[in-house]
Amino acid sequence: MLNKIELAKYIFQQTKNLHLDATKSVMEAQRLAIDLFDYIIFRQKISEEETYRAAAQFCSLPFSEQVPRNLKILTPITRLDDLGLFDSFSALLFDREVIFISPSADKILALSEQIRARTTKKMNICIVPKRALREGLIFLHKEKLLDESRQRLARRWPFASAHLDLTIPARIIFIMLIIFIISLISFAPLNFTPYLLPLLFILFILPAWFRFAALFELFYDDRQNPTKLLNDVYLPIYTILIPLRNEANMVAQLEKVMNGLDYPPEKLDVKFIVEQTSPKTLEAVKNILADNPTFELIEVPDSAPLTKPKALDFALPLVRGEYLVIYDAEDIPEASQLKIAATIFYNNPGIDCIQAELVIDNSNENWLTRLFAAEYSGLFGVMLPALSRWSFPMPLGGTSNHFRTISLLEVGGWDAFNVTEDADLGVRLSRLRYKSSTFNSRTYEEAPISLEQWMAQRTRWMKGWMQTFIVHNRFAGQFLRDAGIKNFLAFQIYVGSLIISAPLHTIFLIAILVRLLEMSYLGFENSDGWIFIHIFVLIVGYGAIISHSIVGVLRLKRKFSFSLLTLPFYWGLNGIASFFAAYELFVRPYFWAKTKHGISKKRENYSKTNLS
Numbered sequence: 001m002l003n004k005i006e007l008a009k010y011i012f013q014q015t016k017n018l019h020l021d022a023t024k025s026v027m028e029a030q031r032l033a034i035d036l037f038d039y040i041i042f043r044q045k046i047s048e049e050e051t052y053r054a055a056a057q058f059c060s061l062p063f064s065e066q067v068p069r070n071l072k073i074l075t076p077i078t079r080l081d082d083l084g085l086f087d088s089f090s091a092l093l094f095d096r097e098v099i100f101i102s103p104s105a106d107k108i109l110a111l112s113e114q115i116r117a118r119t120t121k122k123m124n125i126c127i128v129p130k131r132a133l134r135e136g137l138i139f140l141h142k143e144k145l146l147d148e149s150r151q152r153l154a155r156r157w158p159f160a161s162a163h164l165d166l167t168i169p170a171r172i173i174f175i176m177l178i179i180f181i182i183s184l185i186s187f188a189p190l191n192f193t194p195y196l197l198p199l200l201f202i203l204f205i206l207p208a209w210f211r212f213a214a215l216f217e218l219f220y221d222d223r224q225n226p227t228k229l230l231n232d233v234y235l236p237i238y239t240i241l242i243p244l245r246n247e248a249n250m251v252a253q254l255e256k257v258m259n260g261l262d263y264p265p266e267k268l269d270v271k272f273i274v275e276q277t278s279p280k281t282l283e284a285v286k287n288i289l290a291d292n293p294t295f296e297l298i299e300v301p302d303s304a305p306l307t308k309p310k311a312l313d314f315a316l317p318l319v320r321g322e323y324l325v326i327y328d329a330e331d332i333p334e335a336s337q338l339k340i341a342a343t344i345f346y347n348n349p350g351i352d353c354i355q356a357e358l359v360i361d362n363s364n365e366n367w368l369t370r371l372f373a374a375e376y377s378g379l380f381g382v383m384l385p386a387l388s389r390w391s392f393p394m395p396l397g398g399t400s401n402h403f404r405t406i407s408l409l410e411v412g413g414w415d416a417f418n419v420t421e422d423a424d425l426g427v428r429l430s431r432l433r434y435k436s437s438t439f440n441s442r443t444y445e446e447a448p449i450s451l452e453q454w455m456a457q458r459t460r461w462m463k464g465w466m467q468t469f470i471v472h473n474r475f476a477g478q479f480l481r482d483a484g485i486k487n488f489l490a491f492q493i494y495v496g497s498l499i500i501s502a503p504l505h506t507i508f509l510i511a512i513l514v515r516l517l518e519m520s521y522l523g524f525e526n527s528d529g530w531i532f533i534h535i536f537v538l539i540v541g542y543g544a545i546i547s548h549s550i551v552g553v554l555r556l557k558r559k560f561s562f563s564l565l566t567l568p569f570y571w572g573l574n575g576i577a578s579f580f581a582a583y584e585l586f587v588r589p590y591f592w593a594k595t596k597h598g599i600s601k602k603r604e605n606y607s608k609t610n611l612s
Helices: 004-014 022-031 036-043 048-058 080-085 105-116 130-140 142-156 168-187 190-220 248-259 279-289 308-318 337-347 367-390 405-410 421-431 451-473 476-483 485-522 530-555 562-587 603-611
Strands: 088-093 096-101 125-127 238-244 268-275 295-300 323-326 353-360 401-404 436-445
Touching (some): 004 022, 004 036, 004 048, 004 105, 022 036, 036 048, 036 105, 048 105, 048 125, 048 130, 080 142, 088 130, 096 130, 130 142, 130 295, 142 308, 168 190, 168 451, 168 485, 168 562, 190 485, 190 530, 238 308, 238 337, 248 268, 248 279, 268 279, 279 295, 295 308, 308 421, 323 337, 323 405, 337 353, 337 436, 367 436, 367 451, 367 530, 401 405, 421 436, 421 451, 421 476, 421 485, 451 562, 530 562
Parallel strands (some): 096 125, 238 268, 238 323, 268 295
Antiparallel strands (some): 323 401, 353 401
């Protein structure tokens, strides 16, 4: 009977790698609990094409570098979500049935025995490399994948889809309500001011209380990384999804970052998801595919909506990993992040999603990046861990969120029509009683360096929050039953305040400055008294925000900057972005303003240091 050692010897002979020890290779593959072909490809650095060509010759089967495109598939696809796990399929090629297969070493040996025993018709079987087989499956199912990417959530979860629930009447009512509340608070007669105190309390004081309470949670922060990480043998396949659009300049850095991860290469499934409308990015990714068999390119057809979640949903059925994570083009995660996340999932079977901490590494670029970095340090270092401990809905970051793949599929993936798909998904996980948490591993990111880029990104974020608020409140009774009273109210207070407090802070600050200016001329004795209550509300609101930023910055062991005291003006920009967002929500709700990456000059030194 043929064995793996003979197979390994044959492959090494055919690929002219006679210096490699077949017996040792088989034993190492067994020790690592991986397929012999994976060991040869990933550890011995023999290409997929060479390995499978030699394997086909071993059992006298035809070999093809690619799956032909002029096929009619015969294998019924009963569950599209399993597409990434297929290792074979049958199709008609010139009216002849052919089985295209990318087998394991065990299957090659079994096929060879069957052929020798003449129980299998070898001319009906064609061996292809794994990557080529998956590319062929994508091509043959691209229409189904595209339809699934846009309709998955609407079919599986019709009460939380922007595609169905973000109707024109709903948007008009929401915008009119926002205008009414802002106008009421800003321009109400003085004798009406006392009646607005409950509303001010809900919009300003309660969210501030959330933030102050989160600061005390730092004393009980238990987000310690596991002291003992899983051995390589027990680590599962981990998928990394990297959506790209017009980001060819970032591919070289991404290649270095992915190659620097501390995770068994044969258990990595790195998918570059590139829009068809980005030819330069497609070409840049194709240029690195030959250098690493863990890399795959998924080309997303040109179709509306042109959003990051649509691209992610297109790739979701092709995921092979038990766990998956999303990284953006500029991300530099800590090398051990995947191992830490896999260990946490293994030790905590009740956790479905964990968010890594996002840290801005070009904070010293200018005033805007300093305030952006401080904002991130407060959100990801203080607020999100507290929300996790309280089991409240946790708005995820757009990157470095790790999932159990099965859980993500069960909740319907991402909303292709929501422009803050991360926050929406965090809320939906909470609604369906899935558990989200945070952990102490960092991913370094690049902040926008110009006001134009910052405003475009912030407008999209604010619009996405508005989308999320409308969609989940469209059927408020169902939302309440799903989430429970505690999480329902937490969502209304936290998310509602994010939307309306930004423009109100701006108007409120201007109004108080005008009133104080008037009082400087007329004297404080002419004040109606309510001005001091307004000042108190403003101080509490800004105090909570500033305290979060200060504590977050100090927690990162960075120097305190007095620019943090200018956060009220930074929030004024937020207010402007919210007005733009309301306008876009009405005229182009699904437009995705793409943020440019790789333009920071201050980050270059950091990247070179960490990628060397």
